[in-house]
Amino acid sequence: DQQVKQNSPSLSVQEGRISILNCDYTNSMFDYFLWYKKYPAEGPTFLISISSIKDKNEDGRFTVFLNKSAKHLSLHIVPSQPGDSAVYFCAASVGSQGNLIFGKGTKLSVKP
Amino acid sequence: DVKVTQSSRYLVKRTGEKVFLECVQDMDHENMFWYRQDPGLGLRLIYFSYDVKMKEKGDIPEGYSVSREKKERFSLILESASTNQTSMYLCASSLSGTGVEKLFFGSGTQLSVL
Numbered sequence: 001d002q003q004v005k006q007n008s009p010s011l012s013v014q015e016g017r018i019s020i021l022n023c024d025y026t027n028s029m030f031d032y033f034l035w036y037k038k039y040p041a042e043g044p045t046f047l048i049s050i051s052s053i054k055d056k057n058e059d060g061r062f063t064v065f066l067n068k069s070a071k072h073l074s075l076h077i078v079p080s081q082p083g084d085s086a087v088y089f090c091a092a093s094v095g096s097q098g099n100l101i102f103g104k105g106t107k108l109s110v111k112p
Numbered sequence: 113d114v115k116v117t118q119s120s121r122y123l124v125k126r127t128g129e130k131v132f133l134e135c136v137q138d139m140d141h142e143n144m145f146w147y148r149q150d151p152g153l154g155l156r157l158i159y160f161s162y163d164v165k166m167k168e169k170g171d172i173p174e175g176y177s178v179s180r181e182k183k184e185r186f187s188l189i190l191e192s193a194s195t196n197q198t199s200m201y202l203c204a205s206s207l208s209g210t211g212v213e214k215l216f217f218g219s220g221t222q223l224s225v226l
Contacts, residue, residue, distance in 0.1 A: 043202055043217025089154060104154035
C-alpha cells in the first residue's frame with residue numbers, strides 16, 4: 001500500500017499563474033516532508049521541506065502547506081515559470097533523518 | 113559542491129547477465145542509497161548503507177545485492193538481470209547526522225535489459 005500518494009500524474013499551467021501540486025500520506029508517524037524536483041537526465045534535487053510542527057514553509061516562489069489532520073500537503077509555485085517544468089516528487093520520513101518514502105511524482109508543464 | 117557520480121549514463125544488458133552499477137561520492141558521506149525510478153511508481157529504495165561493509169534492505173531488494181568495500185563507493189549488483197529490472201537507477205548519499213534534505217543524488221543510470 002502506497003504511503004505517499006501523488007494522485008495527479010501531470011499538471012499544465014500558464015506562465016505567471018500559480019501551480020499547486022498535491023500530496024497525501026497515510027502513515028501518521030511521518031513528521032518530516034519534502035519536495036524534490038527532477039529534470040530529465042538529472043538526479044532529483046531538494047526543493048523545500050516542512051516538519052510537522054509547522055503548517056507552512058516558504059522559500060521564494062515556493063511554499064509548502066501541511067494539513068496534518070487531513071494528512072495532506074501541497075506545494076505552491078507563484079508565479080510559475082517555464083524553467084519550473086519538471087517532475088516533482090513528494091517525500092516523507094519519520095524523523096528528519098529517517099529513510100525517505102517517495103510519491104510517484106507529478107509532471108509539471110509551464111507553458112509560455 | 114557534493115558530487116555523486118554514477119559510472120554509466122546508459123547501459124544495455126541481456127537477460128541473465130550479471131550487472132554492476134557503480135556509484136562514487138566525493139564528500140566523505142557515511143550514508144549511501146540505491147533507488148530505482150519507474151514511470152508511475154516514483155522512486156523506490158532498493159538498498160542502503162550507513163557505513164563501510166554495512167548494508168540494509170530497502171523496500172524492493174529482491175534480485176539485487178550491494179557492496180560497500182570503501183566509504184566512497186557503493187555498488188549495486190544484479191545477479192541475473194531480468195527484463196523487469198529495466199529502469200532508471202539513482203544513487204544518493206548523505207552525511208550521517210544531517211537531515212534528509214541533505215540527500216544528494218547522482219544523474220542516474222538508465223538500464224535496459226533485453
